[in-house]
Amino acid sequence: MxxxxxxxxxxxxxxxxxxxxxxxxxxxxxxxxxxxxxxxxxxxxxxxxxxxxxxxxxxxxxxxxxxxxxxxxxxxxxxxxxxxxxxxxxxxxxxxxxxxxxxxxxxxxxxxxxxxxxxxxxxxxxxxxxxxxxxxxYSAFATDYGNVSFKLKGYKDAKKVVLSGTFNRWDETGFKMKPTEDGWEVTLQLRPDIYQYKFIVDGNWITDPRNPSKVENEYDGYNSVIDVQKNVTFRLCKFPDAENVILSADFNDWSEHDFKMKKINGCWVYNQKLSGGKYHYKFIVDGKWITDPANTVKEYDYDGNINSVCMVK
Missing domain, CATH: 2.60.40.10 (Immunoglobulins)
Structure with a gap:
């Protein structure tokens, strides 16, 4: 049926x-x-x-x-x-x-x-x-108030320039770029993630000449790559008398020294930009490893340790 x-x-x-x-x-x-x-x-x-x-x-x-x-x-x-x-x-x-x-x-x-x-x-x-x-x-949409601007310099004689990528499943009509004084531009609102994209200039597909980050595609060519990140605030509002608090996670190779948290209004805080995805993390309070008491989402890692989980999307 x-x-x-x-x-x-x-x-x-x-x-x-x-x-x-x-x-x-x-x-x-x-x-x-x-x-x-x-x-x-x-x-x-x-x-x-x-x-x-x-x-x-x-x-x-x-x-x-x-x-x-x-x-x-x-x-x-x-x-x-x-x-x-x-x-x-x-x-x-x-x-x-x-x-x-x-x-x-x-x-x-x-x-x-x-x-x-x-x-x-x-x-x-x-x-x-x-x-x-x-x-x-699609979660991607064009708006003047978006978080990512795509710019293509030159091609002033082009009749039509379109932005296409994995964010709209390579649609060839959706994101028409607007002419500017020195080229073409369109601004999108994108969720944190790693995207591949190209420009279509009067039907001709080209990579972004201003972006050195590229990957091979299935057509023996290349796609430009952009990593859209989101600012994530990690906060620990207990242990006000602690002397040293560290944020340790898989995104910093579980460093025990690099990400020192600052005390702001009674809470320990650290801001970090992250791509979309799932991350494991813990706090180290005066040498003692703890999970995030304010986060109920936890998982075991491959070594049997319990870590807090941060989802970025």
């Missing part, structure tokens, strides 16, 4: 871009604004439903995100043709593909008209299905 539903599923491309999480190109079936995604069902877009004499009593959104439930995500009726449903983006797993569709009266799967620009076809066995889409949810 799930396979059948997936074949007639409604899918769309959702890419976080400018204005918070706004999208570049509006497509049928959804809209993103702020931190909400609004599913939009327009009866006039679905001839198999509109041409049916049956009265529309309700419309639901059904997909992988709600286990293809037929009657959980009820849409609100705006008028005789339009139904909408708003959901917070936190209800979706970041950087994941979702399949979804609209279901009318808990019976009829809404199949889009063939005039939709974002229509695709899929084949299962010997049967072709129409109206197959893929909703891609």
């Amino acid at each position: 799930k396979i059948l539903l997936q074949h007639i599923a409604f899918i769309a491309f959702l890419i976080f871009t400018a204005s918070g999480f706004a999208q570049n190109d509006t497509k049928k079936g959804y809209n993103i604004q702020g931190e909400e995604v609004t599913f939009i069902f327009n009866l006039k877009d679905y001839p198999n439903i509109e041409n049916n004499d049956e009265e529309v009593n309700d419309v639901f959104v059904s997909g992988e995100f709600n286990n293809w439930a037929k009657d959980q995500w009820r849409m609100d009726k705006v008028n005789d043709s339009i139904y909408t449903l708003k959901k917070d983006l936190s209800e979706f797993t970041s950087d994941f593909d979702w399949e979804f569709k609209f279901i009318v009266n808990s019976v009829h799967w809404a199949e889009p008209s063939r005039q939709f620009e974002n229509i695709a076809n899929a084949k299962s066995g010997d049967i072709w299905f129409h109206g197959i889409y893929n909703l891609k949810l």
Whole structure:
């Protein structure tokens, strides 16, 4: 049953871009604004439903995100043709593909008209299905207030320059760069992680000439690499009478001397920039190793020691 539903599923491309999480190109079936995604069902877009004499009593959104439930995500009726449903983006797993569709009266799967620009076809066995889409949810989005600016100097005669990388699964249209006095620029909001990227100049893929960090790719070429880090504050608010407190972790090779913590407002504090990922750490208080009393997340290491865990994302 799930396979059948997936074949007639409604899918769309959702890419976080400018204005918070706004999208570049509006497509049928959804809209993103702020931190909400609004599913939009327009009866006039679905001839198999509109041409049916049956009265529309309700419309639901059904997909992988709600286990293809037929009657959980009820849409609100705006008028005789339009139904909408708003959901917070936190209800979706970041950087994941979702399949979804609209279901009318808990019976009829809404199949889009063939005039939709974002229509695709899929084949299962010997049967072709129409109206197959893929909703891609990316955590990266373009905004003037983002944390990472990508700049390409020169190429002033170029007609179109696009930034593409692992942060948007190498999409070739999502992040269009803006012309500046000395080249092109776009600013993204990116989670801490290590990303690969390239610029597409009038269809020609190039690495970042200002970034010496590169890795080989599967096409016998190279991709530029950027390590986006986040400032993490480690804090120990006990042991006010201690004379010496050290932060020791796998990110500093468990050094017992390098990361000396400072006492600020009665707490021992150390700030460290880290890439996205999981880290083990401990405090050394006057020579005694302890886990973080304020952090309940702990794990054993390969030597059987218990360490506190810091997740950076």
